[in-house]
Amino acid sequence: xxxxxxxxxxxxxxxxxxxxxxxxxxxxxxxxxxxxxxxxxxxxxxxxxxxxxxxxxxxxxxxxxxxxxxxxxxxxxxxxxxxxxxxxxxxxxxxxxxxxxxxxxxxxxxxxxxxxxxxxxxxxxxxxxxxxxxxxxxxxxxxxxxxxxxxxxxxxxxxxxxxxxxxxxxxxxxxxxxxxxxxxxxxxxxxxxxxxxxxxxxxxxxxxxxxxxxxxxxxxxxxxxxxxxxxxxxxxxxxxxxxxxxxxxxxxxxxxxxxxxxxxxxxxxxxxxxxxxxxxxxxxxxxxxxxxxxxxxxxxxxxxxxx
Numbered sequence: 001x002x003x004x005x006x007x008x009x010x011x012x013x014x015x016x017x018x019x020x021x022x023x024x025x026x027x028x029x030x031x032x033x034x035x036x037x038x039x040x041x042x043x044x045x046x047x048x049x050x051x052x053x054x055x056x057x058x059x060x061x062x063x064x065x066x067x068x069x070x071x072x073x074x075x076x077x078x079x080x081x082x083x084x085x086x087x088x089x090x091x092x093x094x095x096x097x098x099x100x101x102x103x104x105x106x107x108x109x110x111x112x113x114x115x116x117x118x119x120x121x122x123x124x125x126x127x128x129x130x131x132x133x134x135x136x137x138x139x140x141x142x143x144x145x146x147x148x149x150x151x152x153x154x155x156x157x158x159x160x161x162x163x164x165x166x167x168x169x170x171x172x173x174x175x176x177x178x179x180x181x182x183x184x185x186x187x188x189x190x191x192x193x194x195x196x197x198x199x200x201x202x203x204x205x206x207x208x209x210x211x212x213x214x215x216x217x218x219x220x221x222x223x224x225x226x227x228x229x230x231x232x233x234x235x236x237x238x239x240x241x242x243x244x245x246x247x248x249x250x251x252x253x254x255x256x257x258x259x260x261x262x263x264x265x266x267x268x269x270x271x272x273x274x275x276x277x278x279x280x281x282x283x284x285x286x287x288x289x290x291x292x293x294x295x296x297x298x299x300x301x302x303x304x305x306x307x
Contacts, residue, residue, distance in 0.1 A: 011300045013122035017115070017205050018296045024209020033210045042268075045203050050113065051171035053197030056190060057129035058175030062182050069254055073134040076250075076258050080241055081138050084108040084262075085146065087240075091232060095225065098280045101151045103229045105273060106287050108150075109143060110233065110264035112136055113168070114208065115292070118201035119260060119299065124253060131257045133172050140166050143269065151277035208292055211268065215289050225283070230266075230291040234298040238263035242305060256306050263302040265291035 027033040033041070060066060088104035095103060110116065113136055120128030144162045163169060178185070185193065241262045245255050266287045274284035 010123055010303045014119065014296065014299055017118055017122070017201070020202055020205035021209040021212070021292070024206035025213045026209075027206065028210035028213035033206065035214070038207055038210045041203055041207055045114070045200055045207070047167050049196055049200040049203060050117070051167050051174075052193040053117065053129055053200045054133045054168065054171040055175045055178070056185075056194045056197050057126045057133055058179040059126070059184070059190070060130065060179065062179060066179075069131070069251065070134050072250070072254055073131050073257065074137060076245070076254070077135040077261075078138040080258060080262055081108055081142050083241075084237060087232065087237065098278075099225050099283060101279045102270065102274055102283050102287060103225060104150050105147060105270050105279070105284075106229050106233055106266040106291070107237070109139065109147060109267040109270065110262060111208075111267050111288075111292070112139055112261040112264050114204040114268055115295075116261045116264045118204060119264070120257060121201060123260070124257070127253070128257065131254070132261065133168075133175065135257065135261050136168055137172060140168050143267075143273075147273055148277060151273060151279045208268065211271075211285075212289050212292065215285055219282070220286050220289050223283070223286070226286050226290050229287060230294055233266055233291055234263060234294055235302075238302050239305065242302075259302065259306060260299075263295070263299055265295040 024033065028038070084107050085104075088107040091107070092100045092103040112132065116135075117129055117132050120132045124131070141163050144166070177183070184190070238259050242255075242259045245258060266284075268288055270284045270288055271281055273279065275281040
C-alpha cells in the first residue's frame, strides 16, 4: 500500500510540474512572457535562483554516510554520462553530421537541472536537490567540453576556465565548504536564500512551457530521428541504467536519483549549443519539445519500474 501511495504522490507532483509548463505555454502565446524575457528568466535561474537552491540544499549534518553518498553519486553520474556517449556513438553513425550531432547531444545530456531538480525536490525534498547538485557536476564539465566537441569536432580552448566560473560549479563548491566545515548561514540569510532558491522549480517549468510555445505545432512532430532519439533518451537509457545499477548494492535513494535524472527529457541548452556551434537548431528545438511532452508519460512509468 505504501509503494502505491508513493507512486500516486509522484504522479501527482509530475502533473503539477506539467500544469506549470502549460501556464508557461499560454503566457508565451499571449506574449506575457516575451522571447527576451525567456532568456532573462533563464539567466536569473542559472545565475541566482539555482545557485541559492544548491547552496541551501547542503544544510545537512556531516556524516560518513553522506560523504560516501556524495562520492557515489559523482562516480555514478560520470559513468552514466560516459556510457551515454558510447550509446550515442553506436546508435547514430548512419545519420548525416548535422542530425547526428544533435542526436548524440540529447542522448548524453538530459534536462537534469531545470526539470530534474523540481522532480527530485518533489520526491525527496532538499536531500534530492543535494544529490542532484552532485550529479550535475560531471554534466556541466562534459557540456562545456564534449558538448562543444559534438557540434564542432574540436575541443574548446577555454573549457577549464568556463567550467571553473560556471555558476553551478561555484555554488556546489560553496555548499560543499559549508557542509564539510559544518558552517550554518545566519537565519535571515538562509531563509532569504531558501525563499529565492525555491523559485527555481516554477520558473524552470514556466520557461519550458514558453519554449514549447515558440515552436510551430505542424513542424514539431515531423521526422523519425526526433522519436528515435526521444525513445533512447526517455526509455532505453533509464531502463538500461536501472538494470545495470541493480547489480550493485546501492542505497535506494542514490539508485533512484540516478535513474530519475537519466529519465529526464532533452536538455534545454541543446538548442543554444546547436545554434551557437552550427548544428541543426530547428531539430534541437523539436527534440526539446517532443521529449518534454513525452516525459510527462514516461517519467511516471520509470517511477513505477523503480518500485
